[in-house]
Amino acid sequence: MHELSIVSSLFGTLLEKAREHNAGKITLVKLKVGKLSGVVPELLESAFDMYKKGTIAENACLEIEEVPLKIRCRACGKETEITNYTFFCGSCGSPDLEILQGTELFLEKIELEIDEPSSP
């Protein structure tokens, strides 16, 4: 259960970005979470809901895109998705693989509401 510690560092970034853009509110937070990232999306959501209270992200919507685990075989070049944690090429059986995606834990984008002086 290290999701809380991840969400705590996420909020550091969120507040910094909001300040940078003079935003009064954060309305959307989009994360990319790989299957092999080591975090559980549901727990991230609970941690996010706990953390956002009383912050400018209080009403923000958290969107999590789960990223499947994909590899490329260095021997035969074939790209496959790994679903059963068996790290051998599905085509030629080689263990010499390059992980293409599925380990990421990324803040992809945010949506902000910015207070701007309106032209008269």
Next chain:
Amino acid sequence: MGLRMNKKEVIVLQDLLGTNKKIAAEIRGQLERRGILAVNLLSSPGAGKTALLEQIALRLKTRAKMAVIEGDIETELDAERIRAKGVPAWQITTGGACHLEAKMIAKVLPGVDPDIDFLFIENVGNLVCPASYELGEHLRCVLLSTPEGDDKPKKYPKAFTTSDLLVLTKADLLPHLPFDVEKAKTEALELNPKLKIFVTSAVTGQGLDELLDYFWAMHQELQSCHA
């Protein structure tokens, strides 16, 4: 002049563990400049991390200098066990956190003797969360004790896919347990074909010389790369 609300989308593309990775890279660099090989030990509670370190301390005594950083939620007990073997040890108590983070290691590091050859970091007993945090180690070593069962690699994949070594511990209990060593090895290798596997016992000493030879070879390699 009034206020107008503007919506704005900002693409961030930032790794949520980026800060930890950056600190870990700095630690790794510092250790390499001093010729120190760092090993991060991961396992569930009670798998025998401290017992393994006690045995390593006994066997390394005559040929190398080592230090240990202990991670636990509470107590100084593990550090005391290591110090009793004549090895300097630092205890990090996380006060509830289920894993060590690189910034905790960075805090302790200035106190560690720069002339050591090996730095062993014993993570908080937990097969899940520690796997997500690099600590600046050169080798990640996951322990699996025979009483835990041979099905653990598939159940806790990340600890095994991110490790360099798998140390099966408590092999002396094998005659009394339904633990299938070949099954555990095969399934661990399916998760990570590059995993080096050692079957050990802190009671009989089985496999410990082989494990130490491996650490020693890795240390020599590190020194020749950064000489």
